[in-house]
Amino acid sequence: MSFLLEALGRGLIAHLSGAFERILGTDTNENLAELEKLAELDPENLPVRVRLGGRFLRADNPTKARAIFEDVLRRRPDDFAARIGLACCYDAMGKIEDALEQFRVCQKADPLSPAILFSLGYCHERAGRETQAVEYYREALTQCPTLRNSHERLAAIFLRQNRLDQAIEHYTALCELDPHHVDLQLTLANLHLRRGNNAAAISRYEQALALEPDNWAVHNDIVSAYEEAGLIREAIEYLHKMLDEQPEFADTRLRLGDLYARVGNDEAATANYRRAAEMSPDYLEANVKLGTQHLRAGRYDQAAQWFSTALEINDRLLSAYIGIGVAQHASGQTADALASFEMARNIEPNSTLLFSEVARMHLKAAASQQSNRYLIGRTSTNDSPTGTAAVPQTQDILSQQIDRLREAVRRNPNHADLHYRLGLLLRNRGQIEDAAAAFQQAVRINPTYMKALIKLGLALGELDRTEEAIEVLCQATNIQPDYLDLHYQLGLLFVQRHQFEMAVEHFERAVAGHPTNVAFQGNLALALQNMGMVDRAQATWKIVRELDPDSVYGEQARAALSGASEQS
Numbered sequence: 001m002s003f004l005l006e007a008l009g010r011g012l013i014a015h016l017s018g019a020f021e022r023i024l025g026t027d028t029n030e031n032l033a034e035l036e037k038l039a040e041l042d043p044e045n046l047p048v049r050v051r052l053g054g055r056f057l058r059a060d061n062p063t064k065a066r067a068i069f070e071d072v073l074r075r076r077p078d079d080f081a082a083r084i085g086l087a088c089c090y091d092a093m094g095k096i097e098d099a100l101e102q103f104r105v106c107q108k109a110d111p112l113s114p115a116i117l118f119s120l121g122y123c124h125e126r127a128g129r130e131t132q133a134v135e136y137y138r139e140a141l142t143q144c145p146t147l148r149n150s151h152e153r154l155a156a157i158f159l160r161q162n163r164l165d166q167a168i169e170h171y172t173a174l175c176e177l178d179p180h181h182v183d184l185q186l187t188l189a190n191l192h193l194r195r196g197n198n199a200a201a202i203s204r205y206e207q208a209l210a211l212e213p214d215n216w217a218v219h220n221d222i223v224s225a226y227e228e229a230g231l232i233r234e235a236i237e238y239l240h241k242m243l244d245e246q247p248e249f250a251d252t253r254l255r256l257g258d259l260y261a262r263v264g265n266d267e268a269a270t271a272n273y274r275r276a277a278e279m280s281p282d283y284l285e286a287n288v289k290l291g292t293q294h295l296r297a298g299r300y301d302q303a304a305q306w307f308s309t310a311l312e313i314n315d316r317l318l319s320a321y322i323g324i325g326v327a328q329h330a331s332g333q334t335a336d337a338l339a340s341f342e343m344a345r346n347i348e349p350n351s352t353l354l355f356s357e358v359a360r361m362h363l364k365a366a367a368s369q370q371s372n373r374y375l376i377g378r379t380s381t382n383d384s385p386t387g388t389a390a391v392p393q394t395q396d397i398l399s400q401q402i403d404r405l406r407e408a409v410r411r412n413p414n415h416a417d418l419h420y421r422l423g424l425l426l427r428n429r430g431q432i433e434d435a436a437a438a439f440q441q442a443v444r445i446n447p448t449y450m451k452a453l454i455k456l457g458l459a460l461g462e463l464d465r466t467e468e469a470i471e472v473l474c475q476a477t478n479i480q481p482d483y484l485d486l487h488y489q490l491g492l493l494f495v496q497r498h499q500f501e502m503a504v505e506h507f508e509r510a511v512a513g514h515p516t517n518v519a520f521q522g523n524l525a526l527a528l529q530n531m532g533m534v535d536r537a538q539a540t541w542k543i544v545r546e547l548d549p550d551s552v553y554g555e556q557a558r559a560a561l562s563g564a565s566e567q568s
Contacts (some may be wrong), residue, residue: 003187003319004194004479005448007159007167009491011152016099016122017088019115023081032059045347046072052083059083062092072189078111087119096127108256121153126492130157146177161487162481164195182211182282185322186252193327193477201327205320224257232263250280257289266297277306284313315451318344319476322454326477329470340463341473348458401425416446423455448483450476471537 013019021027025047035052042048049072056065066089072082087102102121107116121136134157137150144150151170158167171188177186189204226235239256257272272292292343405422412418424528425436439456442449451477461469486489 003183004159004484005450005487006183006190007152007171007187008156008484008488011149011156012491012495013149014495015121016091016119017054017085019119020084020088021054022085023432024057025051025081026409028060028101029054032056033208046082048075050079050085052104053082053089053113057088057092062089062090065089071456077110080106083109086423091119092125095457096123100127111490112143114140114147114150117143118147118150121150125153125157126495127166130161133157135162145173147239148174148177151177156488159191164191167191168195180211180315182208185211186323189320189323190477193323193330198327198331199522202324202331203329205324208320209317213425227259232259235259236263248274248279250283250286253279253557254283254286254289255291261293261296266293269293270297277309282316284310284317287313290529314347318454319450321347322473322479323458325377337470341469342459344454345461348455371541385439388409391501393414398425404430416449416452420449420452421447423452423459427455427459432459435459436463448479448487
């Protein structure tokens with residue numbers, strides 16, 4: 001399942017300097033300009049220069065930071081903070097061996113520092129020396145048993161090496177550290193399933209499903225009584241009083257949003273739905289209701305983005321039921337397995353419906369933008385809106401998006417994600433055989449596309465091809481070792497951005513114009529999504545937006561996505 005691939009990416013960090021903010025002095029409110037002025041006024045103030053170097057590191061300028069730290073070390077060779085800063089500079093510049101050398105010096109000064117021990121292990125892992133990496137990660141855990149990154153990286157290494165018992169040990173520890181983290185429970189369930197521990201896998205899947213906020217059953221009789229009596233204002237006042245007197249809960253905020261929606265207070269309804277989603281990001285109902293509220297208000301772009309998030313949450317629930325079914329099937333519990341697969345089939349339409357709504361919202365947003373532009377700039381009553389974004393309300397919007405996706409597939413036949421998205425829309429139209437064919441093509445292109453495998457298996461089941469369906473669903477839980485290794489190496493490369501960009505550029509030059517070019521960029525992005533290193537909801541919205549890149553809204557979406565990536 002994709003959770004095994006996500007396990008390979010957990011614990012990877014782009015900048016080690018984040019672990020040393022207190023030492024580097026970057027945990028203060030000083031800004032870069034202030035520190036530059038202080039350093040200029042007092043060049044001999046070495047602590048100020050160290051903080052300035054730390055700020056340059058945070059500003060992603062390791063070259064300037066390095067010059068400052070080297071200058072401090074020339075003046076004071078035993079300056080521990082400057083030595084840490086220099087090590088982090090080399091790390092940010094991709095100079096792993098130089099970073100290792102500096103961290104070794106730091107270790108002599110502070111041999112029990114968990115952060116330094118982890119950094120040494122991290123450098124060794126990226127240099128391909130897994131044995132040394134494991135030793136340092138374990139030593140870091142000896143000093144700090146709650147250090148999540150060490151548990152995560154050890155589990156990733158052991159998974160790649162097929163040492164499943166050790167990987168399970170570390171994910172068990174992670175689940176004990178954070179028992180309410182759904183993804184950790186699902187990853188541990190997948191590890192048990194891969195190890196053949198079917199009973200343990202089923203237990204963990206059930207724990208994960210029990211943690212989903214949509215399974216909460218919290219009822220307030222007083223509020224219900226107010227609602228039944230039509231006293232909505234009084235119900236709202238009572239819930240506000242509850243929030244003042246008791247701890248805030250996501251389901252309370254959700255219910256308050258419902259009440260405000262009933263009285264037509266869009267601003268308050270949206271704010272409460274958003275608060276519920278912020279408090280519990282995995283709350284499917286909160287994300288759907290927030291999207292629906294934006295839809296009611298005609299904010300199609302925002303509706304689509306929240307529906308995209310809900311789509312990913314629903315897919316996670318879907319994979320949990322599939323995992324339970326596969327474990328039950330492997331244990332000979334055929335009837336229970338079929339019941340679990342049936343449960344998956346029951347919630348699977350949510351995914352196709354949500355993606356279809358995202359597709360509709362894009363065209364509605366584009367049409368609205370185009371109409372506004374036309375009305376504002378209109379000079380003649382004979383004028384009419386032009387361009388791809390103008391969409392008559394009488395047209396079948398979903399059919400338009402299917403046509404756009406077919407055209408995109410024709411232009412990019414080896415882009416697995418496009419085939420998958422086309423399958424979702426076809427599935428929503430009831431064209432099950434065509435959808436199955438689209439999912440099958442996505443899997444041919446990318447055999448690790450777990451969501452496509454799951455959707456294919458469920459579609460085959462709906463076509464009464466039960467044996468094929470079970471075979472495909474079992475395949476979705478059994479990633480081949482070479483694919484695990486491929487994703488493991490990709491994750492290590494991805495966090496070294498300079499080398500990653502060079503490798504991508506080199507590969508694209510190598511395959512340019514080649515007749516068997518397999519849509520490298522698209523499938524690379526999909527691999528990063530599988531590992532959880534690229535936001536899937538944003539990726540879904542990006543795919544839809546790119547089907548009509550020339551629309552007015554398309555340009556706005558590009559800017560929004562660019563802003564989101566800069567903030568992340």
